[in-house]
Amino acid sequence: MDVSQRLSFFAALFRVDENPTVGMWILYLTIAALSILVYKLGFAQKLPLFKSIIIYVFLLLGSTVLTFLAIFLPITEGLVVAALILIIYKLRLRQHKKAEANVK
Secondary structure, three states: OOHHHOOOHHHHHOOOOOOHHHHHHHHHHHHHHHHHHHHHHHOOOOOOHHHHHHHHHHHHHHHHHHHHHOOOOOHHHHHHHHHHHHHHHHHHHHHHHHHHHHHO
16 A cells, blocks of 8 residues: 555645655644644633743644644644634624724
């Protein structure tokens, strides 16, 4: 069985099968960045500094586990979709608030 045909899109894009060390690091950084983006867009609240540091440490630790799953599962693709949906939501919410402010 050929492993390269079972890779997810981003794992194949980063050539995890040909150069595992660099490919896994790039995949990890991508997942960590997308996880932080999704957290900031959808779930972040104003927290004290120490609590924010703890959350980001756990996000980075969780990204490690997700990186290993993302080799064969569409984890990164799901994070991209979640980020796009949240970006669209935030833009529409901003437009709605701006339009509502102009009416008053």
